[in-house]
Amino acid sequence: MNDEGLTAGAVARRLGVAVTTLRTWHQRYDLGPSSHEPGKHRRYTAEDVARLELMQRLTADGVPSGEAARWVRTRNIATALTTRSHANGHAVTSRNGNGHPALDGARDGTRDGGGHNLPLGPASPAARGLGRAAMRLDAESVRQIAADAVRHLGVVGAWDSVLRPVLAAIGERHARTGGLIEVEHLVSGLISDVLGAVARPHGNGRGRVLLACTDEEQHSLPLEALSAALAQANVLCRLLGARVPLPALRAAVRRTGPAAVLLWSHHRRTADPEQLTALSGDRTRPLLLAAAGPGWDLATLPPGVATPRTLREAVELLRAAV
Numbered sequence: 001m002n003d004e005g006l007t008a009g010a011v012a013r014r015l016g017v018a019v020t021t022l023r024t025w026h027q028r029y030d031l032g033p034s035s036h037e038p039g040k041h042r043r044y045t046a047e048d049v050a051r052l053e054l055m056q057r058l059t060a061d062g063v064p065s066g067e068a069a070r071w072v073r074t075r076n077i078a079t080a081l082t083t084r085s086h087a088n089g090h091a092v093t094s095r096n097g098n099g100h101p102a103l104d105g106a107r108d109g110t111r112d113g114g115g116h117n118l119p120l121g122p123a124s125p126a127a128r129g130l131g132r133a134a135m136r137l138d139a140e141s142v143r144q145i146a147a148d149a150v151r152h153l154g155v156v157g158a159w160d161s162v163l164r165p166v167l168a169a170i171g172e173r174h175a176r177t178g179g180l181i182e183v184e185h186l187v188s189g190l191i192s193d194v195l196g197a198v199a200r201p202h203g204n205g206r207g208r209v210l211l212a213c214t215d216e217e218q219h220s221l222p223l224e225a226l227s228a229a230l231a232q233a234n235v236l237c238r239l240l241g242a243r244v245p246l247p248a249l250r251a252a253v254r255r256t257g258p259a260a261v262l263l264w265s266h267h268r269r270t271a272d273p274e275q276l277t278a279l280s281g282d283r284t285r286p287l288l289l290a291a292a293g294p295g296w297d298l299a300t301l302p303p304g305v306a307t308p309r310t311l312r313e314a315v316e317l318l319r320a321a322v
């Protein structure tokens with residue numbers, strides 16, 4: 001944190017809460033920014049942020065806000081600061097460093113072998129904020145952080161540095177513990193909403209790109225990101241979404257005559273190369289056929305199928321094709 005402290009927006013992103021939550025904590029519980037130079041906006045110091053982190057952890061663990069605020073205000077935050085550990089350059093409140101009974105022992109959140117935070121590694125502050133909001137099932141903050149990221153970084157930047165790392169971390173934790181299905185569902189629904197809200201170019205429905213998940217494939221979010229990213233690159237597309245059976249895909253290709261078709265598979269089981277072979281044999285064969293996603297075995301794809309590996313690569317490929 002720089003010497004001048006953080007703005008409310010920056011603190012909200014770091015904590016993964018809405019700015020309105022910070023305002024409430026300030027007005028109702030006197031947990032506001034302490035640095036104030038006349039004529040300038042107030043700034044949060046490192047100590048203010050440590051107080052808020054403590055407040056956040058206590059309320060997340062079920063301590064009523066009023067009691068949590070009283071505890072935080074009477075606590076020597078300098079002690080809390082010195083008991084913080086530093087991981088990946090980011091300060092993290094130590095698990096029992098606050099000494100509140102509600103956070104001791106059984107309430108440390110590690111019963112499922114998981115913990116309060118997602119395994120995000122060296123991630124951006126916005127990704128950490130999103131991860132925290134996700135773990136609290138705080139839908140308003142998840143939506144706000146995701147929408148802010150798309151607004152400030154564009155779809156590709158937001159996907160790569162904020163949304164995707166959080167999705168991957170949720171998947172990782174789920175694979176390890178079998179938990180977090182509720183987090184996965186909440187977050188994917190909200191990310192889907194935010195990507196869907198990105199303005200589309202006008203074009204009377206004449207999209208020249210068709211995007212679809214393979215038969216039985218439910219992981220549509222990467223295609224939703226692609227559709228939104230193409231819109232920002234001014235490319236029209238049609239997104240058929242999850243679980244598109246081959247006859248439906250062929251019918252859509254016949255009826256819309258796209259220049260490019262991209263099929264997403266996230267899992268070996270849904271990656272039948274026949275879906276691409278059939279399209280390449282049709283009279284209405286698109287100029288470009290692409291297979292994307294970790295499900296495909298590249299060695300089994302029919303000749304001439306393109307295989308973009310990242311969102312950015314896919315945008316460039318499809319933009320060039322149309």
Ligand code: B12
Pocket residue numbers: 163164165167168169170171172174175184185188192216217218219220221222223225226266267268270292293294308309310311314
């Ligand atoms: C959200 C999610 C869901 C949501 C999907 C909602 C939606 N509308 O998309 C729901 C709840 C429906 C779901 C269902 C299931 N899921 Co799921 N899910 C996920 C999760 C958390 C994120 C998916 C995602 O969007 N990934 C995109 C990014 C985050 O993935 P990535 O690996 O970082 O991406 C790499 C590339 O793909 C590429 N990339 C990323 N984005 C883009 C975009 C483009 C255009 C391109 C070209 C490349 C590209 O770059 C990355 C680097 O290589 C993943 C975890 C994960 N790591 O993917 C599990 C995960 C994919 N799911 C998994 C499983 C097991 C399932 C289920 C079978 C669970 C079940 N028992 O029902 C079902 C599958 C049903 C089906 N037949 O499809 C496993 C798959 C394991 C495997 N490969 O064997 C994963 C990996 C979780 C895990 N670790 O266990 N899931």
